[in-house]
Amino acid sequence: MNPSGSGSATVFVMVVDCVDFDGSFPRTAVKSLFQALERIQDNSKRAKKLPKLVLVATKVDLLPSQVSPARLDRWVKNRARSGGAPKLNGVYMVSSKKDLGVRNLLSFVKDLAGPRGNVWVIGAQNAGKSTLINAFAKKQGAKVTKLTEAPIPGTTLGILRIAGVLPAKTKMFDTPGLLHPYLMSMRLNRDEQKMVEIRKELRPRTYRIKVGQAIQIxxxxxxxxxxxxxxxxxxxxxxxxxxxLHMGKIENADEVSRNHVGIRLQGCH
Ligand SMILES: Nc1nc2c(ncn2[C@@H]2O[C@H](COP(=O)(O)OP(=O)(O)OP(=O)(O)O)[C@@H](O)[C@H]2O)c(=O)[nH]1
Ligand SMILES: [Mg+2]
Incomplete structure (x- = not known):
């Protein structure tokens, strides 16, 4: 059955990075997208063609393994709601790297799009859009040119149509990531960006501090x-x-950063 009911729906696959959910959630784009959707909805004649929205939280392999899937699911939905996403057709947690949840997501997207739909993969820079499409292609056994994946935000520069992954008349597009100028990573150079990038399962580091103490990150x-x-x-x-990380007295913190930033305290020079 085709849940879109029309055989040709537009589907937005919104990719968000699990380990940087708020930083990668495209708030402004979501807002303008939903305003546009509401306008379409008001026009009842075109209601059938309403675009679908699927939220994908990717890179779940980087979260601590003790995080329960049910808790994660609840958390993602909550964060999305507070980020301004009202109605979602589906919410999926995946890892393109570890091939978790990719098959389910792909079949859901295929059903939503129908035989002649358009699928737009959108999201913030570095969220993992191109890697997800590559994982789709691999699942399908499609012989398509691999999209460039890189830890550097702003890798995909134009809209790319990917043929061969979805049924012949369905179009899928990779898009350049949306820019979040407030992200700290935007102020780092490439080496620094690589340094702060999370590549392995995240582990919390806990400190117990009292007034007068500082933690240098x-x-x-x-x-x-x-x-x-x-x-x-x-x-x-x-x-x-x-x-x-370094914990110490506030009064010594300036000296610590003067002496160690860029050497022992990395992440920025
Ligand atoms: N651990 C892990 N890393 C991932 C996963 N998906 C993507 N990445 C990494 O995240 C980084 C960004 O991935 P891309 O697919 O290039 O991101 P993008 O959204 O296409 O980025 P732009 O083209 O810059 O908008 C790369 O270093 C990927 O290897 C995943 O599921 N797990
Ligand atoms: Mg890309």
């Missing part, structure tokens, strides 16, 4: 505990293992 940022209503607080840092 690589050369990226520093957290000073200036005031607290309790004696100590726990701080959990989720970052690539390549980003070294």
């Amino acid at each position: 690589g050369g990226l940022t520093r957290l000073d505990l200036v005031e607290a209503s309790v004696e100590t607080i726990y701080v959990i840092v989720w970052a690539s293992a390549n980003v070294s």
Whole structure:
């Protein structure tokens, strides 16, 4: 059965990076997309052609393995709702690298798109769009040119039509990632971006700090505990293992960063 009911639906596959959900969730694009969808919906004659939206949280292999799938599912839906995504046709957690959930997602997208649909893979830079399409192609055993995947945001520069993965008359497009100028990674150079990139399963690093103490997060940022209503607080840092952390007194923190940023405290020079 074709759930789109029309045989040719437009499907947006919105790819979000699990380990940087808020940073990779395309808020502005989602807002304008939904405003456009609402306008279409108001025009009841065209209601059948309503585009479909599938949210894909990718790179689940990087999350700590003890995170339960049900909890993750709830969390993703919550974050998406607060990010402004009202109605989703489907929510999928996948790993293109470890081939988790790719088959299910692909068959869902195929059903939604129907035999002559258009599938647009959209999302923030570096979210994992091209890698996901490559994983689709591999699943299909399609002989298509592999799309370029890279840890550097802004790898795909134009809209690319990918033939041979979905049925003949269905079109699938890879798109350049949307830019989030507020992301810290946008201010780093390529080497630094590679350094902060999360390549292995994330492990939390926990500190117990009191007022007057600071945690230096690589050369990226520093957290000073200036005031607290309790004696100590726990701080959990989720970052690539390549980003070294340092805890100490606030009064010494400037000196620590002067002496060690770029050497022992990496992530930025
Ligand atoms: N561990 C892991 N890494 C992934 C996964 N999917 C993508 N990546 C990595 O994430 C980085 C970005 O992947 P791309 O597919 O190039 O991302 P994109 O969304 O196409 O990026 P732009 O073309 O810049 O918009 C690459 O280093 C990939 O290897 C995944 O499922 N697991
Ligand atoms: Mg790409």
